[in-house]
Amino acid sequence: MTRRGPAPAKRRKLDMKRTPQMTTTRLAAPALAVMVALSTVHAQAQDDGTEALQLVAIEALMVAPSERALPVVQRLLAGDSSDELKSRALFVLGQIDLPEAEQTLLEYAQNSDGELQLEAIRSIGINGDPALTAQLADVYSAGDMAVREAVLEAYMIAGDKESVFAIATNAGSDEEFEAAVQQLGVMGATDMLQQLRDRPGAMESLIDAYAIAGDTETLLVMARDGSDPLRQKAALQGLGIAGGDNISEAFREIYLDTDDPGIREAVRNGILIADDEELALDLFRSAGNDQEKAELLRLLVIMDSDAAMEAIDAALGGGDNGVQP
Structure with missing residues (x-):
């Protein structure tokens, strides 16, 4: 089953004409999630085409009136259909704006297992109802690693930063904490990450x-703080991942202000991650000794820089003390 990426937290409903007697299924999932969910419809069909037809029929339920779609989905879930069909039915159930649909999703999230449980959890995230996603806390507590990952993903899809923060705050292991803070990072919850520093x-x-x-402000503070070399090195490499307009100058400043080989290596690693060829070349030109030039030349070669051959030529005496612009 293809896993879905992050979605906006705000719930969206299908803009269709309604009557007082009829509501329609909502497409709360982002377009990307819908496309991914439907991309395997034909690929997993049986040879006689029956299941392919059923999958297309389930897809069509997403634009059917909710009151008519719900009993069809519930009948399918209660029958002996394949897990693939039931997984698609659970996805559709997450689009139906009726309390009965949400209750069925919650029952599958709490009481089923395997892929159907994971799909129900993800569909709750796509549904996005805060009252429904709040019920996932108990599912997380009782679940195995796969279930906990699915709950974190559901919170991310729903934009529920508070629930992810609660997991990080109460994490019982480093692995659990790491998984939660990674999700907070994906969700851009920088204020919450700051609260976890202790x-x-x-x-x-x-x-x-x-x-x-992309919290370069925090990373820059850590990268300039030499009181904890291990933290400083990690922050320098983190800056390379985060990127940003002021990263090059910070790398240059830190590199030139230190004689610590380990810190300089961390800066070079950050430059490599950021693919900052121009800075690597500038530092090569201004290097004060051959050992430093050698390290920066290696960096240029690893980066597959266009200037690497010129630097090699200069090192072998084919140019002056550096590379010509």
């Missing part, structure tokens, strides 16, 4: 999350 042993996970969130 957890012992959390800095590496947090730096990764800052990088994912």
Whole structure:
């Protein structure tokens, strides 16, 4: 089953004409999630085409009136259809704006297992109703690793930062904490990440999350702070991942202001990750000794820089003390 990427937190409904007696299924999922969910419809059909037809019929239910679609989906779920058909039915159920549909989803999330449970959890995230996603806390607590990952994904799809933050705050292991803060990073929850800085042993996970969130401000503070070399090195590499307009100058400043080989190596790694060829070349030109030039030349070669051959030629005496612009 293809997993879906992040979706906007705000719930969206299908803009269709309604009557007081009829509501329609809502397309709360983003267009990308719908496309992914439907992309395998024909690929997994049986040879006689029966299941392919059923899958297309389930797809059509997403634009059917909710009151008519719901009993069809519930009948399919209660029968002996394949897990593939039932998974698609659960996805459709997440689009139906009726309390009975949400209750059925919750029952599958709480009481089923395997792929059907995971699909129900994801569909709750796509549904996005805060009252419904709040019910996933107990599912998370009782679940195995796959279930917990699915709940975190559902919170991310629903934009429920508070629930992910609660998991990170109460995490019972480093692995659980790391998974939660990674999701907070994806969700851009920089304020919440800041509140987690006092957890012992959390800095590496947090730096990764800052990088994912693009929180260059926090990373720059850490990268310039030499009181903890391990944290500083991790922050420098995180800056390379996060990127940003002021990263090059920070790398240059830190590199030139230190004689610590480990910090300089971390800066070079950050430059490599950021693919900042221009800065690598400038540092090569201004290098004060051959050892430093050698390290920067290696960097240019690894980066497959167009200037690498010129630098090689200069190192072998074919040019002056650097590379010509």
